[in-house]
Amino acid sequence: MPAEYVDLVIDVPALLDRQFTYELPEGVRLPVGAKVRVPFGRGEADGFVMGASAAPAGIAVKTVKAVYDLQFLPQDPLVRLAKSVSDHYCAPLSSGLACLWPPVVPRVKIERAPAIPTPVPANHAARPVEGRSKLIRGAREFRWRYYLQRIKEERDAGRGVLVLIPEIKGMGAALRTLRDAFPGEVLELHSELTGLSRRGAYLSLHKGDARIAVGTRAAVFAPVSDLGLCIVEEESSEAYRSPESPFYDAGVVARMRSEIEGCEVLFGSMHPTVETVQAVRIEQMREVTP
Numbered sequence: 269m270p271a272e273y274v275d276l277v278i279d280v281p282a283l284l285d286r287q288f289t290y291e292l293p294e295g296v297r298l299p300v301g302a303k304v305r306v307p308f309g310r311g312e313a314d315g316f317v318m319g320a321s322a323a324p325a326g327i328a329v330k331t332v333k334a335v336y337d338l339q340f341l342p343q344d345p346l347v348r349l350a351k352s353v354s355d356h357y358c359a360p361l362s363s364g365l366a367c368l369w370p371p372v373v374p375r376v377k378i379e380r381a382p383a384i385p386t387p388v389p390a391n392h393a394a395r396p397v398e399g400r401s402k403l404i405r406g407a408r409e410f411r412w413r414y415y416l417q418r419i420k421e422e423r424d425a426g427r428g429v430l431v432l433i434p435e436i437k438g439m440g441a442a443l444r445t446l447r448d449a450f451p452g453e454v455l456e457l458h459s460e461l462t463g464l465s466r467r468g469a470y471l472s473l474h475k476g477d478a479r480i481a482v483g484t485r486a487a488v489f490a491p492v493s494d495l496g497l498c499i500v501e502e503e504s505s506e507a508y509r510s511p512e513s514p515f516y517d518a519g520v521v522a523r524m525r526s527e528i529e530g531c532e533v534l535f536g537s538m539h540p541t542v543e544t545v546q547a548v549r550i551e552q553m554r555e556v557t558p
Contacts, residue, residue, distance in 0.1 A: 272291070273290065273292065273320065273322065273324075274321055276290055276304065277315060277316050277360070277361050278362060279366055280308070281363060285361045287318055289323075291323075291332070292378070299338075301341055301344075301347045301368075302317040302338060303316055303336040306333060307330045316361075334375045336374070336375045337376075340491075342365075345529050346368050349364075349368075349524060350364035350367060353367070353514055356520070360514075364514050371463045372467045373467060400530070400533060401535065401554070402534050403535050403536075403544055403554070403555045403556065404536040405536075405556070406557055415431070415534065416445070418497055418499075419446075419499075420449075422497045423453070427494050427495065427496030427531075428473070428481075428493050428494050429492070429497045430481050430497070431480070431483075432484070432500045433484060434484065434485070434508055435507045436459070438502070446482055450480055454482060455473065455481045456483060457481055457483030458483050473490055474491040479492070485509075485518045488521045498522045498533045498534070500522050500533065500534065500535045500536065501536045503540060503544060535553070
């Protein structure tokens with residue numbers, strides 16, 4: 269069987285979006301978005317598969333050493349989101365793709381073709397085509413009454429829900445509210461969880477076993493299957509802005525995800541940002557008040 273080759277972006281920010289060609293072991297195929305471990309320079313580095321490649325002429329090509337668990341393989345909408353985020357913030361593509369993976373994922377040597385899980389089918393039949401973003405302006409009690417109503421509608425329709433909270437210290441109240449309303453259905457995602465806990469939550473969301481997730485900034489990339497609703501609570505908080513590449517604003521990423529996946533985004537605040545108020549005024553966003 270002829271050798272197969274793939275082009276990778278290496279997770280080294282200084283390389284920007286330069287792609288490198290690697291050989292795969294005999295019989296192995298890897299999809300776009302797969303995360304791998306490869307020899308690079310005098311050491312090793314992580315990389316992301318961007319597609320199949322032809323054998324480069326006259327160049328010795330190194331071989332992919334290991335692949336990360338393909339159960340966590342980001343589906344196409346999230347790969348597109350990573351590309352959009354990297355383009356928007358002029359950041360290396362590898363930094364956007366890295367946001368899609370939980371912090372702890374097992375990897376194995378690839379000596380034979382790994383099993384690629386069947387993607388969870390999405391159902392977009394009942395998605396609204398207009399008014400995908402709304403400003404929910406008012407006191408916390410009013411905002412959460414509205415959130416819970418919309419979450420129930422999406423859950424009853426079999427779609428996923430993502431709730432963003434700006435800081436971990438505010439997670440407790442949000443979790444109590446959500447778990448009282450939807451007992452046994454809510455997963456949390458934040459940096460104080462162990463790596464294994466976050467890995468388990470990602471896998472449950474990716475498979476569609478869980479439908480409601482609540483988390484801090486990085487959860488905007490969580491693999492919520494068939495996402496129907498994203499809530500950005502206290503949207504004016506500075507905590508939604510990442511201090512690390514790709515230096516994203518979770519509210520902006522939520523709107524990008526809305527455009528890609530067709531979900532509705534609710535921006536909640538008592539005192540919204542100037543940008544959000546301006547979006548309402550120029551009719552890019554609807555407003556809901558008491």
